[in-house]
């Protein structure tokens with residue numbers, strides 16, 4: 001049987017775009033055997049066609065003319081692998097309106113402008129897929145949308161930024177933050193400008209996308225409270241180690257009594273928790289839900305070929321589901337309220353520096369107890385008349401913890417502002433009796 005010829009176009013022919021072209025060419029026979037279709041790149045949009053490139057497509061493929069792609073009736077599908085918000089967002093909207101399905105690897109675009117993009121795709125009756133926008137090679141979107149469609153997922157925990165995970169792993173081995181960042185740049189794990197990685201914005205965009213899909217309610221970047229790893233010090237890492245924990249940048253999306261809470265920030269993770277074992281530039285996502293208990297997916301979260309594999313998988317899925325009535329449009333079907341930040345609950349690690357004298361610990365414990373925050377573990381380090389208290393609490397509301405820390409900061413024996421980080425230790429689904 002002869003294969004159906006499917007001309008496709010790429011917006012972008014950089015690290016990911018050129019890898020998509022190579023994967024399609026090198027695996028053309030496998031794809032044809034599996035799907036009966038042969039995908040062929042006929043246009044690739046770039047800024048500068050004359051630029052030196054490690055991989056060059058056949059003459060005539062590179063173009064600077066977006067309209068030529070939009071107007072080519074033979075182009076059945078477009079992969080957006082150029083990045084950025086503008087002009088990219090406008091191009092994707094134009095393509096959808098022209099009836100062309102789009103596959104995107106662009107987390108910032110999907111997290112910021114998803115509502116308009118999916119509405120447009122839905123109106124045009126074409127698909128918009130975005131697997132590669134979150135955790136590159138890990139097929140977490142497909143698993144959430146298809147494999148777990150009958151599962152009430154109520155928590156997604158993730159290590160979704162490889163750069164920061166690499167830096168934190170190096171700090172565990174003894175490196176200082178700036179040394180670890182320099183090594184990440186040298187090895188290509190961090191961009192020349194790593195701001196969006198280290199300040200948590202990159203992870204926040206990915207968590208917005210994961211939360212949207214997991215809970216079926218639109219979560220944009222503006223809904224995600226995020227914090228990066230710039231303030232993580234060797235002292236945090238050492239305190240974590242002493243308490244058999246590791247520091248990780250954790251994205252957490254939780255559904256609490258029908259309200260959404262999505263956040264990204266450094267947290268202490270119990271050594272026995274699956275996310276503690278995720279080292280170096282790897283990514284992992286843990287999904288918790290009623291019927292599945294928990295599933296953890298781990299794999300490379302970046303890289304040209306790794307990301308391209310997810311783009312190609314989406315392209316094949318579009319081809320495989322077009323015309324069957326199974327459209328992958330907007331995943332959102334409801335609008336959930338946001339959990340007020342002070343109601344979010346977690347165990348916490350707290351560090352408090354105090355004068356080393358009798359009765360201080362009792363004052364601190366009383367301020368915590370007054371806010372219903374109970375202590376699970378306590379380690380004390382003394383030197384030169386000062387004591388550093390390292391406390392792990394049982395689960396407490398963020399509002400109560402902040403009130404207790406405010407009262408502790410006001411004690412005459414307290415030196416400096418107390419600091420707190422959430423702790424990730426529990427597995428499973430509380431309430432189902434097996435947590």
Ligand SMILES: NC(=O)c1ccc[n+]([C@@H]2O[C@H](COP(=O)([O-])OP(=O)(O)OC[C@H]3O[C@@H](n4cnc5c(N)ncnc54)[C@H](OP(=O)(O)O)[C@@H]3O)[C@@H](O)[C@H]2O)c1
Nearest residue numbers: 012013014015016046047048081082083105106302303307
């Ligand atoms: N690299 C990764 O590991 C990775 C992982 C996950 C997701 N992603 C996402 O994948 C997308 C692409 O990343 P990348 O690393 O492949 O980027 P890249 O290497 O910088 O490639 C970008 C490509 O887009 C073209 N381009 C950019 N702006 C353009 C414009 N205004 N008009 C026409 N062409 C334009 C560039 O043209 P020239 O070649 O002429 O400069 C280049 O070919 C981004 O959304 C990124 O977030 C990347």
